[in-house]
Amino acid sequence: MTSSSESPRHDFRTVASEDLHVGKILALRVDEVEMPGGGTAKREIVEHTGAVAVVAVDDEGQVTMVHQYRHALGRHLWELPAGLLDHQGEEPVAGARRELAEEVGLDARQWHALVDVAASPGFTDEVVRVFLARELSEVDRDVQGEEEADLEVHRFPLAEAVRMVLAGEIVNASTVAGLLAAREVLDGRAEPRPADAPFRDKPTRFVARGK
Incomplete structure (x- = not known):
């Protein structure tokens, strides 16, 4: 008997596609799929x-977090x-370094590289690569806009941040995944990947629109 893993998989071919909205950071399309x-x-x-996103852990085991307003949920969230990834041609680790300095x-x-997080693959191709950053140093912060000017920055012991995840006080998906993965790595139970590890599911379609 042929197992399900050996059976030919259906090719979900797209036979038609229509754009409903194309904005600054995202687009909404409708695909017709076989x-x-x-x-x-x-x-x-x-x-x-x-x-x-970046889990930045200092020599004392503290992780730097930001408290940022998220309009979709109508409140401030603790996040990494x-x-x-909106700079054409920029490598993900370079983008992470830039964001760490700016924020x-x-x-x-x-x-x-710690984890790659598909935000909600049922309807979006958004994937976030979370990095672990160590041996930290301070640099000048270049505030880029009104939202970043409103950020509250705080350092938590990594164990406290993990407690906040399990208590439902941290809900951002990439932050949850990144903190839990960092704990596994820093406690010696897992090995991280190189910073330039292949990023198979990095979104490309919206960037290719050239917006």
């Missing part, structure tokens, strides 16, 4: 630039320093 039963179904897809005034000598 389904296994022979018909087609429509799928609404949000295209995104992709993003990076993060930003969009919290830090640089790092040691960088590793």
